[in-house]
Amino acid sequence: MRSTLPIRAPEKPRLSSLNGVAASAIRFRDPRIEMAHGAGGKASRRLVEGLFAPLLFAGSPQPLNDAAVLAVDTASVAITTDSFVVRPLQFPGGSIGELAVNGTLNDLAVSGARAHAITATFVLEEGLATAILEAEVRAMADALTRANVALVAGDTKVVEHGKADAMYITTTGIGRPLPGIVVDARSVRPGDKVILSGPIGDHGITILLARGDLDLEADLTSDTRSVLPLIESMAIQAAPGIRWMRDPTRGGVATSLNELARDCGLGIVLNEDAIPIRNEVRGACELLGLDPLHIANEGQFLAVIAPEYANAAVNALQLTEGGEDAVIIGEIQSEPACAVLVTTRYGGSRIVDMLVGDPLPRIC
């Protein structure tokens, strides 16, 4: 979840008066909300850091993660939330209901937590065919069953025809920390390896093609799935080496790694040849002038692993179903500070920034 509002919760609720937030703390000056503010890239970050954070988090300096961790008595509870507005509702390999469950399970998983329970709310458009709703509720049920997670609470609202796009689903996940894993950008060190779980861009390009606006066809399906089994396999072999994880959804690998670079103050140097990209994704990106590093994924994750555990982590992933293409794609270096550098096959290199604008709106 890229535009996640901050993260690690205070152990106790804050008492500071939010009424007293100075107008100067609000740095977000765009007069209107545009699609880019929901794209997970630079504009999203400006909105979250310039408007939401000063008012709702009292300017918390903590890095943006995918889940907050709360202390409840002696227990630690991880919590994450996401709204899903993907269009179309169904696409090759998945649908909004399945995405709403797995997206939230994955936000917990990359935070080092296993989902314990989930809640769901539905905003339904008047006139929606019940058969379409039923299909998505079934998709949610299937995803919950596969993950062995219970849905524990929910809500349904209906808005007039034309005030939504069929349905929006919001899920919140409650999880328990996986033992032995600490995910913290501030623990990342030069020499650490960057691991990617599999090929990138499948989800975003699948959604783009499913909309039918382009005269393009490709034999491609979304990568949407729960990544928890992969992370659990990796943890068995390499838990002490796990420094940081993230699922590169909106804004893609480039945005997630730029956020990491900013949060840890180091450079991330990627080997372009090593990054797995299917020919269909590469072809569509070339045709459309998109960078695969900016395309959204739903069933992949990035991990930064201490060098002495990196091979064990990759081997564990490769031996797990769905992790066959896991690979080291780069490493952490002290330079360029706070940036992502991609070294190309011809010996050149380029800085890759976060996503700017929103070439593919509503991909999740």
Next chain:
Amino acid sequence: MRSTLPIRAPEKPRLSSLNGVAASAIRFRDPRIEMAHGAGGKASRRLVEGLFAPLLFAGSPQPLNDAAVLAVDTASVAITTDSFVVRPLQFPGGSIGELAVNGTLNDLAVSGARAHAITATFVLEEGLATAILEAEVRAMADALTRANVALVAGDTKVVEHGKADAMYITTTGIGRPLPGIVVDARSVRPGDKVILSGPIGDHGITILLARGDLDLEADLTSDTRSVLPLIESMAIQAAPGIRWMRDPTRGGVATSLNELARDCGLGIVLNEDAIPIRNEVRGACELLGLDPLHIANEGQFLAVIAPEYANAAVNALQLTEGGEDAVIIGEIQSEPACAVLVTTRYGGSRIVDMLVGDPLPRIC
């Protein structure tokens, strides 16, 4: 939250295969979703019980409550979730941001829990003026500060202009049980008293008038607020006597009490003269042919209290700011089973059903 999906969560996630839900278990046969399915009354209940519950809760027979309670290690955690789609965004006495916080705090409070943390997601319509968004984020911040609750995670999505109505907000609340309070419809007994915290219908009628569709004016404001301080005061004097609580939002007092009647199998007999209703609400209802018992509230709650604690509970409420009008409005009797009977001032009586249809859509 009337169309809350079920309630008390299993202590451990269920393993039953939801893929295997028989088609016959799906009893919801309406071909399309209509506004009434989101109104919190009969149609909402048919949708939840006929479609969501069989697929997502494996036909759990547990009554519908406002929050689920999860066991996390040795800790109990209450959780509730709601989407807010109120129109207009701002109305006398409140706004969507304030409602999104207090509505969720109240769902926890009437479940006997104090909010510990909250999450929020925003679905924003492209083109929304930032000033409008900022006002609602400030309203949320103010409500959180007043309640001393931290926002711990969030998400923002943007949909194209015309695919939402300015903004929808979804909040999820995590709470801790208030010591000594057990809220369970199955504990209700004949002779128990029904307590109402204050005048009903203010919120629904305020929203109706704020829309300006009717040539009506009244000096009325929404009752939106956190009810936790009232419930805490009541608990100090009467915690062992608290059997059940509910905030009568969508569908009003009549719907909440009909749900209770169904869940406990008993009759609820109300004294119409005792129910506090402002003249403005009564007048608008008479003019529009609405029953105040079906009008939504946001800052009131119902409680069923054991007879020996009822006076102490009412006294405690009346001595607490905002509880001055708290009153006993009726009692539990063995007959009419599973129904709500209102005795009128002229000695007559009438059965009051759950809300049917949706005379006032999108009031929360």
